[in-house]
Amino acid sequence: DVQMTQSPSTLxxxxxxxxxxxxxxxxxxxxxxxxxxxxxGKAPNxxxxxxxxxxxxxxxxxxxxxxxxxxxxxxxxxxxxxxxxYYCQLYNAFSFGPGTKVEI
Amino acid sequence: xxxxxxxxxxxxQPGGSLRLSCEGSGFTFGRYPMNWVRQAPGKGLEWVARxxxxxxxxxxxDSVKGRFHISRDNSRNTVFLHMNGLRSxxxxxxxxxxxxxxxxxxxxxxxxxxxxxxx
Numbered sequence: 001d002v003q004m005t006q007s008p009s010t011l012x013x014x015x016x017x018x019x020x021x022x023x024x025x026x027x028x029x030x031x032x033x034x035x036x037x038x039x040x041g042k043a044p045n046x047x048x049x050x051x052x053x054x055x056x057x058x059x060x061x062x063x064x065x066x067x068x069x070x071x072x073x074x075x076x077x078x079x080x081x082x083x084x085x086y087y088c089q090l091y092n093a094f095s096f097g098p099g100t101k102v103e104i
Numbered sequence: 105x106x107x108x109x110x111x112x113x114x115x116x117q118p119g120g121s122l123r124l125s126c127e128g129s130g131f132t133f134g135r136y137p138m139n140w141v142r143q144a145p146g147k148g149l150e151w152v153a154r155x156x157x158x159x160x161x162x163x164x165x166d167s168v169k170g171r172f173h174i175s176r177d178n179s180r181n182t183v184f185l186h187m188n189g190l191r192s193x194x195x196x197x198x199x200x201x202x203x204x205x206x207x208x209x210x211x212x213x214x215x216x217x218x219x220x221x222x223x
Contacts, residue, residue, distance in 0.1 A: 034209040034210075036149075036210075038149075043199055043214065043216055044141075044149065044199070044210075045213070046209065046210060046211050046212075049204070049207070049209060050207065050209075091207050091208060091209060094151040095151060096148060096150070097148075
């Protein structure tokens, strides 16, 4: 089974900052990675359906990149509404990364 | 607008059973694979079960194999999670989630239903 790691586990930043979350796969057999945002007490929400394509409605301050087994989600000009926990998920692998909590 | 509405959660004793239901609307239910994902209190997401649109292919998390069963009734736009032999570590919010036509990702989620396993 593919194992996903995420770093950092927690991220504290200020409004306007640029932050990056990294997800690394133990091995890849898939060409896609999705990112989800979850706010406290709410269901997760698909943010990026397949790197680098943002889901419809996702703010343009979110961007993604991929290199080999490493994938990144960058939030530019961090806004209060971006607080929450972010999870990555490799296509066709029934597992999520452990999550990165973003505090603003 | 896609909507997924879960029901059936509650408090159950260890060893007990529950059946969760998830009714979908706003899309052609029978065309899409459906999934159950859970989240234990304060923990991350765990993919529990998946069923392809025709019911022909399923996935189960190792820790629930032999105890949980997934089924769907496309005529009722509903997917079910049948949970038997429940344990305390099954305590979680259970989310129903829909896949798109291509790619095993989850593009729409329900609000979740809480399952608490405790004596």
